[in-house]
Every structure is written in C-alpha cells, then in structure tokens.
Amino acid sequence: MSKKPLILVTNDDGITAPGIRTLIKVMKELGNVVVVAPDSPQSAMGHAITINSTLHLERVHIDSGDQPEYSCSGTPADCVKLAVNEILDRRPDLCVSGINHGSNSSINVIYSGTMSAALEAGIEGIPAIGFSLLDYNYNADFEASESFVKQIAKNVLKNGMPKDVVLNVNIPNLKKSMIKGIKICRQARANWEEEFDKRKTPQGKDYYWLTGKFVNLDHGEDTDEWALTNSYVSVVPVQFDLTAHHCIQQLNTWNFDD
Template identity: 75%
Template structure:
C-alpha cells in the first residue's frame, strides 16, 4: 500500500482567479490531495489583517468534471481563508499550507505587508507547515513555468522534513527563464525599506486625495540576504518566525529602571 497522500491547503492574496494560484494548484496536485480556499478578490498589501467587524462568506465553486479537488471562494483576507479552511471546511489541520504564487516580490521588508505571507504565518501559528511563494513579476501575464520545478522540490523537502514549530518559509523567485535561475539560496531578510512618495491629486469635487507610491531602498548589501540572492539569479528561501521579541534588547531595557 502506498503511503497516504498529504492534504495540501492552497491559498493566496491575489484572489482565487489569479494565474499564480492556478500554477500552484497544478504543482500541488502532483504532490498530494489539494483543497483551495482563497479570497474572492485581490488582497495585496493586506498584511496580517483579519475580519473582525464584518461577516464572512465562503462559497464552494463549481469546477469542471475532470477536477478532483474542491475550491472555496472567501470574502475575507488570506489569514481569514486559512482560519475558515481549518475550522469550517476541513474540520482538521491540513498536512501543509502553501500560499501564492504571488504576482510580485515578498522579499525583505515586503514580508511585513504581504497577504501571501500572512496566510503562511497564520497556518504556522496553527501548527501547520507552511510556505509562501512569490514571483518577482507583477504582471497578470507573468510566466510561472520556470518556477514550477523549484516549487515542487522545495515543497517535497518540507513534506519530508517538516518545519520547526514557529517557523514558515518565505520563497521568492526571480523573473528569469529556467536556464537562467542558478539555484536556491537560504537567506536572511535584507534590512530594506520603502521610501514613500504620495501622488497627490484633486477629485472632480475639489477634494485632495493620494495614491501611495514609493521607491525601494536597500542599504543592506550582505551576500546572505534575500535581495542579494534574487539580484544574483537565485531563488531566495528565508525561514521566518512570528515571535517578534527583540531578545537582544531585553537586557538593555531592564537597565532603564522603568519602575523608578
């Protein structure tokens, strides 16, 4: 008897109709039993938002006859999708949760704003091994083909080895052909940031409004960073955690004598 196939929850933040999640579903179907619970509309930049002050809808989609898996479209955020999938649809923990493939980078500081990664982190909090995949190409016509073999291999390693409690993987893929990609590099998150520039406009009614734009600033040139890896044609894998404690600063803080 062959071992039981792992149950894989697939989600994303670009919405259930995005090409990126279609590519991810295709790869995951080669590795296990797939269930899809994803937002009904794009949720980019949602960070780790959850829906506290509104109702959530979650409807099963009608798929073609040849599809063997189930898909659900949810009105909430990526983190909501993971919560509702485990509690209301599966009624148990899946063996793995994958999120993406995001249209656009979630490397370095982008992880903080990322809906894709928030789904992976939410799964991690619930004790489910989880990976977020992003392709450094914002286009709706992005080519996900070169990513597929790498995504399959990284996922197989996670299925085989598991992940430690409190850790999920943030995988970013450069926009290159398969021949150009040099391989996979384990990295730390580069200390980069966005320098905002707001595009100020005036509405036809005379009210000022803004569009958020910005320039990406990376002053961290460490060769062990995800930005370095991506700029040098590698796929970056950063293990990330959700214990945010800055342990290195606790001793100093204690010397402040806040109780004096």
C-alpha cells in the same frame, strides 16, 4: 498504505489568479489539494482579519480540476482560519500560499497578504510556505517556477519545519535555465522611501496615491535581495515571534522607579 498528504492552497491575488492556478497544479502532484482563497485581490493586507463584518464562503469550480475549491469574502488569514475550522476534516500536512504576482522579499514580508496566510498556518502548527514570483504582471509566466516550488514543497513534506517557523520563497523572473539554484538566506535590511501623489477630484476634494521606491540598505551576500539579484531563488525562514530578544537584557537595566 499511507495516505497522500493533505495540502491547503491559498493566496492573496484571488482564487482565479494565474499564480494560484499554477500552484494548485504543482501541489496536485504531491498530494490531495483543498483550495480556500479570496474572491478578490487582497494584496498588501498584511495579517488583517475580518471582525466587523460577516464572512462568506462559496464552493466554486474554476477549471477542469476535481479539487475542492472555496471562494472566501475575507482576507488571506481569514481563508486559513476558515479552512482549518470549518472546511477540512483533518489538519493539513502543508499550507502553501501564492504564487504571488510580485516580490515579497525583505521588508515586503511585513505587508504581504501572501505571507500572512502562511504565517497564519504556522500559528496553527501547520508547515507553511509562501511563494512569490518577481513579476507583477497578471499574465506572468509561472512555468519556470514550477520545479522550484515542487522541490521546496517536497522537502517540507519530507523533513517538516521547525516549530513556529514558515518559509518565504521568492523566485526571480527569469527563464528556468538562467536560474542558478536555491539559496537559504536572511531577510535583507531595506525599506520604502514613500511619497503620496496628491490630486483633486472634480469636486475639489484632495485624494492620494501611494508611491515610492524600494531602497536596499543591506550589502550582505547572504540576503534574499542579493540572491534574487544574482539569479537565485531565495528561501528565508520567517518566525512570528516578534520579540527583540537581544534587547531584553538592555531594557532590564532601565530604572522604572523614578
């Protein structure tokens, strides 16, 4: 009789966030779950790791579940590193990160703590998925996400993933009956037009709040932004090789001898 899959669950919103509690519940239907997640919110940490201070792990019990859970003082990427090297007795069959409270579509994947955990797992050779719901509310309703999360995770467990590729999954903030299905997409070309709200403390020192608006520059109908706008779950395969391969031939025409 084959063993159940071992599934590592993590996130960037913190181990008590409703999104990860939903993800744990769904993953327990598919395999044996171990949770290693930050002890506090780590959103927009990108692929930061802790090197200038100590890391702490604490075995915790959050709800009525019997899955092993560990609260980590570090970043999402730290959580995966510690899980693989210090906690798990074998390599997990799947790592899932999320469900994030808010979008990680398009350029947001660069900043995302949720996706950094999935990418770290991918670097370790573990099939991985980052899940996000397009609702930033802490008390967001994740019920409509559950069946899509389960369906996508089951496919990865069954089919595996191409080498050095992980999945970035974003789910529209809609009732399940209003979601049209799942679309395999490319990342939309978009950016943030940023501003800083400059203020002063009572002592007269300047301080800043980062603000701005998201601008989609891509009108293609094969992008994650198009899919989400049109009520589909978007699935984007993401790689961590950042080489611009298409530029190598052009750069080789440059003269570096002058």
